[in-house]
């Protein structure tokens with residue numbers, strides 16, 4: 001029998017993950033999505049043909065995996081309501097930013113199988129990057145189920161040390177925003193140099209997408225690919241020198257460190 005997935009929260013991420021399951025061949029009749037928002041329920045049902053409900057407890061009845069996809073500040077209340085009614089063999093998989101396995105164990109009760117994951121928004125088009133970590137109660141079958149869910153919308157990597165989840169959040173969780181910023185800046189600079197705005201955007205987008213795909217397809221390191229574009233004394237070298245003079249490496253490291261530290265701060269503020 002195919003596993004039964006229940007999603008609590010069918011917003012951006014819940015919908016993306018439910019869609020990934022359907023796209024990877026999972027039967028929509030084995031996916032339930034519970035959401036307080038009628039608009040979200042309608043969207044999930046229309047796009048993926050999955051079962052939808054406004055009743056979290058009913059959605060979880062008999063589920064093999066309960067995916068917790070509400071906002072972090074809504075999660076405690078959701079978990080406390082589910083804990084007495086969800087059976088002991090169900091895997092809980094949380095994608096809430098900054099909510100630790102210890103929080104989830106406190107809210108769901110001892111002995112629960114729990115996976116914490118950090119996906120990112122490109123999961124919406126099947127190009128996500130996610131890290132996962134599990135508590136000691138997760139079985140091999142549940143490990144595989146959790147991984148297959150995240151892998152259905154992109155790259156999925158396990159972490160042995162949960163503390164690294166803050167670094168993952170800083171790199172790939174928040175990362176799409178950095179790439180969008182780079183796109184904006186490339187477009188703006190192109191326009192400043194006289195290109196029409198529409199052309200500047202088109203070239204910037206195609207360059208970022210093409211470079212990422214080339215790096216992904218190539219066996220060469222990104223540094224090698226960079227050197228291949230950089231002729232001595234040429235135009236690219238001038239631009240890269242300008243980035244170096246501004247300490248771009250230091251800027252990026254400081255930005256990710258700030259994001260990592262903020263993640264730690266926010267997690268420390270969540271009450272048990």
Ligand SMILES: NC(=O)c1ccc[n+]([C@@H]2O[C@H](COP(=O)([O-])OP(=O)(O)OC[C@H]3O[C@@H](n4cnc5c(N)ncnc54)[C@H](OP(=O)(O)O)[C@@H]3O)[C@@H](O)[C@H]2O)c1
Pocket residue numbers: 008009010011012013014034035036037040056069070071072074078095096097118119120121173
């Ligand atoms: N978006 C990202 O970049 C990203 C990346 C990684 C992880 N995450 C995590 O993914 C989770 C979901 O994020 P999202 O962007 O998908 O949020 P979202 O679009 O707001 O989706 C959450 C959905 O849950 C509904 N909801 C609220 N309370 C509920 C309850 N008690 N029972 C059932 N449904 C309820 C919300 O309805 P209302 O809108 O009416 O409240 C909303 O439709 C968050 O915990 C976030 O930290 C997000």
